[in-house]
Each structure stands twice: as C-alpha cells, then as structure tokens.
Amino acid sequence: MVGQKADSTMTVSPDQHEATPLQTKKNTVLVSHGRPPWYSHDGERIRDAYVVGIAGGSASGKTHVARQIIRHLGNIPSVTILSQDSFYKPHTEEELALAHASLFDFDHPDAIDMPMFSACLADLKACKQSNIPIYSFAEHQRLDETQYIYGPSVILTEGILALSDPNLRDLYDLKIFVQCDSDLMLARRIKRDVAERGRSVEGILDQYLRYVKPSYDNFVRPTATHADVIVPGSNNAVAVDLICTHVRRQLDERSNAFRKTMAIPKSGLSVEDLDDSRMIVLQQTPQLQGIFTILRSTTASKQDFVFFVDRLATLLMENAVNCLPHIAKSVVTPTGSTSTGKAVDAPFVCGVSILRSGGALERGFRRVMHNVPVGSLLVQTDGKTSEPLLLQVMLPQCVRERHKAERSWVFLLDGQIGTGASAFMAIRVLLDHGVKQEHIVFVTMLVAAGQGIQVLRRAFPLVTFLCGAVDENLEEHTIDGRIVWITSPGMGMIGDRYYL
Template structure:
C-alpha cells in the first residue's frame, strides 16, 4: 500500500481523481495458508447508479461503517476513461463528447486492474484529469486491499466486471435530485458552466441513464436509495464482516514451533529439522564471526559497540550472500596488456527491502556491499491480541511495483532474525504477489531458529535463498504481560510469544 496508516475516524487519504480512496486502519492479517498459497481473494463490491445518484457517498459510508476492517479501497470507474485524441479533446472542451456511453470507458483495463487487486496482486491505476479531459501519464500504485469497492455508472454493465463482484449494489435516486447534484458538483469541482452542464446532461447523460445505466439494476443483489440509506448500509456492512470472518486465517502458533504441532505417522511430534534439512547458507564460523556474535549476545554490550559490530556482521553477511546472484563470464585486458578471464554480474535490477524495525539494522551493511541500488521497506507488526503478523505499510522500490520489471528484479530481504517466521512469511508472500520470482529472493538475517518457523518457510518457498550468521537451536514459549484477551488468553496471563535462545534480544530497540 502506498499510503501510510490512517487512524479510524480520521479523514480519508485521497488521490487524484478524488473519488479514488484508500483507507488503512490497523493492518492486514495473513491472506495465505501454511503452504504459502492464497486461501481467499479480496472481497469486491460493485456500486452502480446514475450520475450524481450518490454512488461515491454510499461507497464512503460503507468504508466508514466498516471501521476497523483493514485496507479498504474505493476504485472509481472515472479513472478508466480512454485516452483522447486532439480531435476528441476539442469536442470534450466544447461539451460535445459523450463520456456517459460504455465505449468511453477502457473496460479491459478496468477489468484487469480489478482482477489483480481481487487476487491480492499489486495494480497501477491510471489517473484521469477532469480539468484537462485526459488520462495522465502517471499512475497510482495500489496493493493490499481486503475490501475493494468499484463504483461508476457502468460498474454493472460489463459481464466481465460483474463476474468479479462478490456483492452488486445499485443506487437509485430521483432524476431531479441527480441533476441538481450534478450541477452543483461540476460547477464547484470541475469548473464547468451551468449552460454547458445542462446541454451535456440532455444530450448524453439522460439518454445514457435510460439506455445503459438503469437496465443494469436488474443485475444488483441489493438496491440502495440515494439518500437516507443508513439502514441499508448497516445491512451491507454486516454481510461484509461475516464474509471476511469466514476468510480469516491464523496459524502463527503452528509455525512458531512446528515440530510440536506437526505429527508423524505414528502420532508423535516430529523432531526439529537438521541443518542439512533446512538448506541454509550459513556464514563460515571463523574466529572473527564467533567474536562478533559473542559481543552482540552479551547483555552488557554498550549501544555504541552494538551498532558498530552489527554493521560489521551485516557487511560480512551480504558479501557472503552475493554468491546467490547470477554471474556470466567476462574477459578484460589488464594494465599490462594481458587478458584476464573473470565474471560479471548478470542481474537487470537489484534492490533491498527492510522488514521494519529490526531489518533496518542490516541496511548500512547492504549499502556498503551493493552500491547505488534502491532500498524499500515493509512495516509488519504483531497484532496485540492474536500475535498474527499485520501488514501496516508497503513501500517497495519502483522496479518491484511494476510486474513487468519485478520478474527481472533480484530482491534482498533484510531482517535481524527468523524466529517464528511469521514476518518473513508475509514479506515473501508480498514480493511474490508483485511478480518477483521465488528464486530471485535472498533473505538475509543475523540469526535463524532451527526449531522455529524456518522449516515451514523452506517447505512453502523452496527456491528462496536464506543466508544467516548463526543458527540457534531453541525457541521458548512465553507470555507477554499487559496484553490480556478472554478469547485467546482465557486465563488472563497475556499473549503467547516465542523467544530465541541464546538469541540477541530485540535488535530494533537498540
């Protein structure tokens, strides 16, 4: 998601055109299973109705009524007007171009963008300027929707669009009220004159409503009045919450210490995997590496020493991790005129992605080893009651935001340690949703817990490379005081957590 989190009850974050809205409340829980595959798509709602019938108002009221539902997107059909030729622009500025006919909308692009968002992939939405009557060169990046509301006069017209909707709504409104609203809106927001608005309405808007828009009400699951519709909106939101509850998924406890939950054929718990089973790339255990890890594990280590040796260790890690990038033979001529046969990097794009907060500790080492490449970030935090990872913010490098370039991009994922593997799991899934190839992902961490979620990660994503400085054997269960929930913690002790031993503590707090 390209916006920052917005607390519930605050104004929505808008981007041009203003009908397109993204609301991030408290983050998105896992949308995948333990095998790394999607378990359900985003919930998609189509909202149609006449021009100025109140479609956008209904969509925004649904968003507000949903409250704490994470990441809701309102996607306006107006963004998908076709690109206009100079001749069409002249007609548009003279109010002589029909924007209310189905042919005015780039339906294949609308369907493609909506299908990507529904399938939990990223999409790049076109931006349309009403003042210029033209689609702009820029696009807006969207990712991570739980609920998508597609609204527009033709939202229910195209069969391919209707096939994507989980719920279809038609907003019905009196014609006189729609005309009054349209005049007020176009004068205030689009700089139009009243005479031009009336001419356009009589020539294009009213005939289009009678011929194309109103007949689509027969496809609606529910018809909502254009005003005084609070009861209808509450019924819709109740249905949405029920559908999202059925799609929810929680499995962090099962991947935290998998050998305690995965049973063998005899019914007993399976033993923790061996290092050979995990197929990790571990930094050679030299005296220098042993000395650095000893300093970092020391509870009495000063902050200054901690930062210095974290930088040293991360530099060594990334120098070791570069072996996973592709190389091709290259011959150069030395200063003495002799040929030297060597290798050169064969990667179109390279970038880094920090899993905040602790992943930031590796960023300086990454930049020292891999120069002049972009570094993005993922903000993933644990839910206070369930402990499940929550995707709060996605800020990825530009090469990853477009699928045609993402598939040729090599990504280094940076995190301090892989314990339960929940944040690592979500981060990898996000990159795959953007089109990054699984074998183009290199996950670099200081520590990996052998008895933690790494075995589930290796099973779900066998082609991802994992590079670490050391492997700790133990993951111990504990309880986080101060977080009590009668559903997940009926005894009121607190939320269950898992701690690596010997570990290095909470690196993100140093």
C-alpha cells in the first residue's frame, strides 16, 4: 500500500488494539520510494503488481522469509505482505466453543475462505484497492472492521495453504515453498502461541497432534510440488538473495516512462481549442483577469496571494458544482409560499487534493461544498527519472469502498496542469478504486496549452476539466541537474507561495 514512509519493520493498522492479537500483525505494509506509473499514455494499466506466493508448514518461517526478501530487495516502490490468516471464515457459536477448547481444525483447507482470498489478491494484483478482513486469534473470530490496502508493486502472499488453491496459484508470478524440520516448527509454534496468542503449552501440543501435523502431511506438504523454488526454513540467505535478484529483474523489465512525451508542446492551441463541454475555462472577466494579475506578480505579498488564491478557488468551485447532477426540489419559504429550486442528486460527493499545490484550493472548496469529506494524494517527481511517484494515498471512505466509489462524484484539486503527469496519476488512482470517469471533475487554476492536457483528454475523454486560465507555454529547464517543465507566464510554485 502506498502510505506513510516506513523502513523494513512492519506498520500496524490504526484499527489494531494492543490488548487483542490480530492478524494485522502479519499483514505488513511497507513503503520505500514511491510508486512509479503503472499505466501507458492512453490511460490503460500495462503492468500488474508482482505477486509471490509463499507456503510451508505452521511456524516454518514463511513470514520471516517474506521479510528477509523485503530487506534484501532494497529500493523498491511499495510492498505488502498479505497473510492467509486474514481469511479464516466467520465462525458459528458452536465452532467458537470448539475453537476456545482447541478442538477446531484451523489447518484444514475448509477453514479458509479461499474465494475471498483469491478475489482480494486478484484486486491487488490488478492495481485495485482491497479491504482485507481482520481476524482476532484471541476471539477466534473475524472482526467487523477491515484493513484497506492499495498500491503495492510487490505482493508477498504467505500461508500454510497459499499454494493449495488453483485460483490462487494462477495469480502468482513466483511460487515458493519453505521447507523446515518438524521438530523446529513445533518449537517455534509453542514459543509463538504462548507469547502472542495466549495459549497454554498443553493446548498447543494437543492441537498440534490432533490437527496441525495431520493437515501438514495431507494438505500442506503435497503443495511443494507446485513451487518454483524450495527454500530452507533456516540458514536461507543464499536462496533469499537469488529470489531477490529475480524479482528486481522482473520489476526493471516492467518499468514505464512517458512524462517527457507529455511535455512536448503542441503548437497552435488556444483557449477556444480547449473550451468545450469537458474542458471548461472560466469567462475571462475583468474581475478574473485582475485576480490573475495579482497572483502572477512577484511583488504580491503573502497575505494578498493567499487571499486571492482563496477567492479564485471559490470562483472555480462555484462553477464546478454545476457539473454535479441536480434534480428539482420544492420547499416552503418563510412567507408560506412554495418555491421550486434544485438539489444535488449525487449519493456521495468528496474532494481529493493533489499535494501540495492542490491543498491551496481546499479552503475555497469547503466554502462552496459544506460538510463534504476531503482526501489527498501526495505525488512528487523522481529526481532521477523525472517521472511522477505516488507516495501517499489518503482517500475519503466513500472512495475506499468500491460499491460506494462507483456512485461517488470526486472533485480533484490541483494548482495547475503542466505536463499533466501528476494529474494523470491521480485520475488513474481514482479509476483503480472504481470511480467512473464521468464522475471526476478536475479543478485547477491554470492549464498549460501543450501536449499534457491533450494526452489527458485523449486518455480520459469523460473526465471534466475546469480551469481559471490557459497559459500558452510549457518551457523545459534544468534545475540541479534535473529536467523540469515550467508553465509560462504561470504563477510559480503555488504550494510554496501559499504555505511558506
């Protein structure tokens, strides 16, 4: 999942309570240097996440192998360890009584919700979001809350039965089986279950002999025949290094870059060429021209700049709300008369700002759209490749749940569209979540009338773009050895001028 910066230790879901051992401790979300483009210039996804399936006996070292792989991979975009333990089926009262008495077989394939497991993994592999169930080992039950995951470039799926289901095996790019001595697995299991799951040694041994060992012999060990690589459960540094070399090579082959082609100017464009039903440019009134005169000036004070940015953002949003569906609505006025007006006819409405210049539009957005959730996307430029990198995703709840996302209208906020690379990535994120193109309204102050906006409109013809003005030039410069493209005459670094 793309999220807060983290090292090679696990980050725990904020839903996790310290007093209750949850499987979120196994669903590890790790982030290094951001997620590069996973799509082509026509907006279509051209690469899936790389999925590694890791199976083996209980306490054989599957999770340890997965974390060792992550540590050795180094500067990879984003990684998730997805645990099979998340997908235990909900239990009835009778099953719960057996589980608390250590008389329920958790190692049998029937204990796992395999269809849900494969469906969630398929979504993540296809670069879509997924809401993973959370299972409490203390309560022996699936909890009501879920863990939201989106954006991994590499998914390590681990579990004793990770290679048993053919639908799961079809999703793996690499299949690993961790082979370990039975005595060592038992010793590890006792140590883990006593410390992490509050079990007694007697109960652990009884469950091991009754269920764990027979299931390993009957269901787990036979899946080793499906593995591409057999890894020892200890002293496996050489095997892990070979696996990491293979994964790095696969990721390098999937790299994609096209920002420079988006920045190539397309001559002969004007405001009239861009202005249509899906590309709305505000009427260039004397008031609007006066606002831009102040915003473009290097002599404008910080106070003036913030004031007029907020004023422009309010004007933009007042026009943008016209893009929402409306229905007729009758009300009774204070004089007792009936008046017919309009009401927004959208189940869910939210805003998403592209940080950080998009944040400058949030105050104007909130002035016009009362009590509407606002999320954010952090997109920055890779200093080496000049490609955009997705570093953080903080989306409103209505977008994170797909059945709501399909009915949501989203206002994307950004200070300006130059090459269009950040805008392209932000739109692709929303589409991955199930938001419809025609439900996205991109609101920005400035648009450079070059190749970038044209690429965006060809890739996403149903997205509506609304801007305050169109600048003619997009100029290439080199700053600190890095190629950048600057809108001219432009407004400079909007985020810096607004916040600093």
